[in-house]
Amino acid sequence: MTAKTRRYSARDVTVLVAGLGVAIVVNVGLVWGPTLASVGLSATDWNGIGPIEWIGGRNYEDLAGTYPPFWSAVRNNVLWLAFLGVVATPFGLFCAVLLDRRLRMSRVYQSALYMPVVLSLAVVGFIAQLVFSSDYGVLNAVSGLHVDWLGDRAVNIWVVMVAAGWRHVGYVMIIYLAGLKAVDPALKEAAAIDGANERQAFFRVVFPTLRPVNVIVLVITVIEALRAFDIVYAINKGRNGLELLSVLVTENIVGEASRIGFGSAIAVILLVISLGFIVTYLSQLFRGEER
Amino acid sequence: MDHRPPLTRHVSIPSSISSSSSGSMPLSRRSLFLGAAAFGVPAILAGCGSDAPSTAPGGSSSGGLGTVTLGSNASDEVPKKSLEAQIKAFTQGAVKVNTVDHNTFQENINRYLRGTPDDVFTWFAGYRMQFFAEQGLALDISDVWRDIGGDFSQAFKDQSTGVDGKQYFVPSTYYPWAVFYRKSVWEEKGYQPPKTLDELTALAKKMKADGLIPIAFADKDGWPAMGTFDILNMRTNGYDFHVQLMQGKQSWTDPKVRQVFDTWRGLMEYHQPAALGRTWQEAAQSLAQKKTGMYLLGMFVAQQFPEADRDDLDFFTFPEINPAYGTDSIDAPIDGYMVSAKAKNVDGAKALIKLLAQASSQNIATGLDPGTLASNSKADTSGYSALQKRGAELVSQAKHIAQFLDRDTRPDFASTVMIPSLQSFVGKPDEIDPLLASIEKQKATIFR
Numbered sequence: 001m002t003a004k005t006r007r008y009s010a011r012d013v014t015v016l017v018a019g020l021g022v023a024i025v026v027n028v029g030l031v032w033g034p035t036l037a038s039v040g041l042s043a044t045d046w047n048g049i050g051p052i053e054w055i056g057g058r059n060y061e062d063l064a065g066t067y068p069p070f071w072s073a074v075r076n077n078v079l080w081l082a083f084l085g086v087v088a089t090p091f092g093l094f095c096a097v098l099l100d101r102r103l104r105m106s107r108v109y110q111s112a113l114y115m116p117v118v119l120s121l122a123v124v125g126f127i128a129q130l131v132f133s134s135d136y137g138v139l140n141a142v143s144g145l146h147v148d149w150l151g152d153r154a155v156n157i158w159v160v161m162v163a164a165g166w167r168h169v170g171y172v173m174i175i176y177l178a179g180l181k182a183v184d185p186a187l188k189e190a191a192a193i194d195g196a197n198e199r200q201a202f203f204r205v206v207f208p209t210l211r212p213v214n215v216i217v218l219v220i221t222v223i224e225a226l227r228a229f230d231i232v233y234a235i236n237k238g239r240n241g242l243e244l245l246s247v248l249v250t251e252n253i254v255g256e257a258s259r260i261g262f263g264s265a266i267a268v269i270l271l272v273i274s275l276g277f278i279v280t281y282l283s284q285l286f287r288g289e290e291r
Numbered sequence: 292m293d294h295r296p297p298l299t300r301h302v303s304i305p306s307s308i309s310s311s312s313s314g315s316m317p318l319s320r321r322s323l324f325l326g327a328a329a330f331g332v333p334a335i336l337a338g339c340g341s342d343a344p345s346t347a348p349g350g351s352s353s354g355g356l357g358t359v360t361l362g363s364n365a366s367d368e369v370p371k372k373s374l375e376a377q378i379k380a381f382t383q384g385a386v387k388v389n390t391v392d393h394n395t396f397q398e399n400i401n402r403y404l405r406g407t408p409d410d411v412f413t414w415f416a417g418y419r420m421q422f423f424a425e426q427g428l429a430l431d432i433s434d435v436w437r438d439i440g441g442d443f444s445q446a447f448k449d450q451s452t453g454v455d456g457k458q459y460f461v462p463s464t465y466y467p468w469a470v471f472y473r474k475s476v477w478e479e480k481g482y483q484p485p486k487t488l489d490e491l492t493a494l495a496k497k498m499k500a501d502g503l504i505p506i507a508f509a510d511k512d513g514w515p516a517m518g519t520f521d522i523l524n525m526r527t528n529g530y531d532f533h534v535q536l537m538q539g540k541q542s543w544t545d546p547k548v549r550q551v552f553d554t555w556r557g558l559m560e561y562h563q564p565a566a567l568g569r570t571w572q573e574a575a576q577s578l579a580q581k582k583t584g585m586y587l588l589g590m591f592v593a594q595q596f597p598e599a600d601r602d603d604l605d606f607f608t609f610p611e612i613n614p615a616y617g618t619d620s621i622d623a624p625i626d627g628y629m630v631s632a633k634a635k636n637v638d639g640a641k642a643l644i645k646l647l648a649q650a651s652s653q654n655i656a657t658g659l660d661p662g663t664l665a666s667n668s669k670a671d672t673s674g675y676s677a678l679q680k681r682g683a684e685l686v687s688q689a690k691h692i693a694q695f696l697d698r699d700t701r702p703d704f705a706s707t708v709m710i711p712s713l714q715s716f717v718g719k720p721d722e723i724d725p726l727l728a729s730i731e732k733q734k735a736t737i738f739r
Binding site: 048049050062065066069134136150152236237241243255 | 397398400401402404405426428511512513564565566567568569573577702703706707710711712714715718729732733735736737739
């Protein structure tokens with residue numbers, strides 16, 4: 001009787017264990033393990049050498065209460081997200097729509113806008129220094145200004161966001177361009193026959209059909225904003241107005257400082273912010289599937 | 292060549308963090324990265340760069356002490372050549388040098404010393420040495436000092452001694468901080484090195500009237516302003532107060548500290564503006580190009596001068612502020628060697644550091660690298676350049692030698708508190724009280 005109800009042969013079980021087991025081990029070992037370890041470490045005081053001391057929420061108190069770069073970093077991350085989401089991404093969409101209309105030399109524009117995407121953000125950071133350096137930068141030399149673009153805390157984050165946006169626009173543009181090419185021209189024709197003007201045809205008909213692309217672009221924008229690191233690190237190591245959460249994590253943990261508990265607390269905050277977006281995105285995705 | 296204080300060097304960005312994007316999946320990689328930041332990246336960094344072992348020619352293992360491994364941060368050309376030349380004289384065994392990028396070496400020192408460190412490694416004197424000695428990561432080399440002690444002044448011995456009174460470090464070369472200027476410019480305009488703060492201010496005013504920017508200044512990298520703070524604090528409050536402040540035993544809200552920042556604020560109008568967007572190299576260039584009048588920096592400033600102009604470079608020690616202390620202290624960071632607690636070849640390691648402490652080794656170093664001075668008092672100074680001779684004279688006159696802010700205090704305090712704070716002061720020199728209150732509060736979270 002037992003032989004009859006057994007649904008899996010020994011071979012099936014082996015395959016199952018090997019297939020699923022490896023995935024689980026990798027997932028737990030590389031994703032959940034380090035994540036939970038970070039959360040655990042964030043409640044400790046540890047310099048990487050001596051004993052680990054449990055201090056509860058004190059790291060978080062110190063972060064919020066006495067560590068000025070923290071709030072500056074939170075503000076910059078939010079600004080970064082807003083800038084990419086409200087300025088750079090719509091501008092990329094705008095470029096894509098224009099290019100989709102088969103202008104003359106549209107290939108040239110397309111290449112010019114897409115060019116920065118092949119550069120790593122660190123390289124964009126170096127380019128930004130050549131342009132914006134107060135003593136040797138092209139901008140000050142050409143315009144005759146004496147603005148300390150990268151050193152003045154009131155200006156530098158905007159300058160850097162423009163440089164990062166320069167790259168982001170091309171990225172978003174190419175994705176939307178691919179999406180727009182895939183939109184059925186019959187839809188636009190139908191809208192035109194129904195008397196829609198161009199603006200209405202785009203916002204009421206074309207844009208809604210781009211929904212899957214919009215989701216991808218949204219996710220990319222959020223990721224880009226939260227993981228921004230290399231550009232500010234290349235410019236001034238993410239200090240003096242260019243603080244970002246990712247930089248503070250590195251600065252505290254990887255550097256000689258070795259404030260591992262403290263750095264982990266910053267990492268956990270970054271994780272919580274990321275989780276907010278992940279949960280929203282996934283719940284949207286699943287709701288869409290159910291429909 | 293590398294004499295810049297350590298927290299500071301150009302950093303190669305770990306490739307694992309550099310940009311690569313793909314569609315909709317990587318959100319989950321975010322958390323992976325968080326984990327990687329906590330565990331993976333340092334290990335990867337520690338691993339890279341250490342793959343360039345080179346066996347010193349002439350160091351055949353005929354001496355019977357076997358092979359000694361030497362972890363070196365001398366990744367720049369001149370120091371690397373200098374070290375290779377020095378270990379050629381090691382006849383008691385073979386030396387295997389593992390050179391790691393200077394900055395990477397420093398950032399990973401914790402993991403390096405806990406993992407499988409080399410027998411001997413390059414490091415810095417002072418608190419930064421004591422910090423690791425106290426954690427039991429360095430070997431007591433007091434017996435070596437019994438042999439070499441006669442060659443070094445008490446100041447160097449103190450800087451090599453841990454809090455437990457034992458020695459953990461042998462000094463190699465060092466370089467003083469002072470105010471540098473171009474002799475030709477000063478002769479032409481008739482400037483004289485100032486002896487007091489008032490004279491300095493008067494001189495700066497005169498320079499301004501002459502169309503020069505009086506004091507070159509740069510703090511984009513965060514550390515050069517530490518040199519200004521150090522010297523102002525030592526001139527105003529003396530060496531002992533400075534050291535206690537660095538060790539977290541004095542309050543940053545003390546009126547004495549406030550006075551330092553007040554003095555600095557008074558000088559700020561003579562400093563090169565827009566300092567936070569400038570590197571020290573650019574500031575040094577402005578001195579070389581005669582756009583600025585003087586520059587407080589380490590002797591390595593000479594690197595930025597073309598060979599032909601180096602003889603035109605001279606310096607004076609920062610002028611007196613408080614007559615009680617005169618000009619008795621300077622920053623002069625010492626580089627040298629330590630033996631790791633996990634050393635496999637202890638006898639070989641001790642023999643090697645003994646050699647590196649010798650006058651003969653240091654003569655090689657100072658000959659190849661004109662921005663440095665020998666710490667061994669028996670070293671031959673006849674081969675020194677004019678600048679090196681003046682540097683040695685300056686140090687011999689100083690009663691107290693500090694190691695520079697990021698070597699005199701805890702590394703976490705220097706990098707995560709002092710760099711942002713001093714940059715904030717440079718950006719807004721008028722907001723002193725809230726800044727000092729913030730430093731004191733942050734200090735309390737680190738020195739617990």
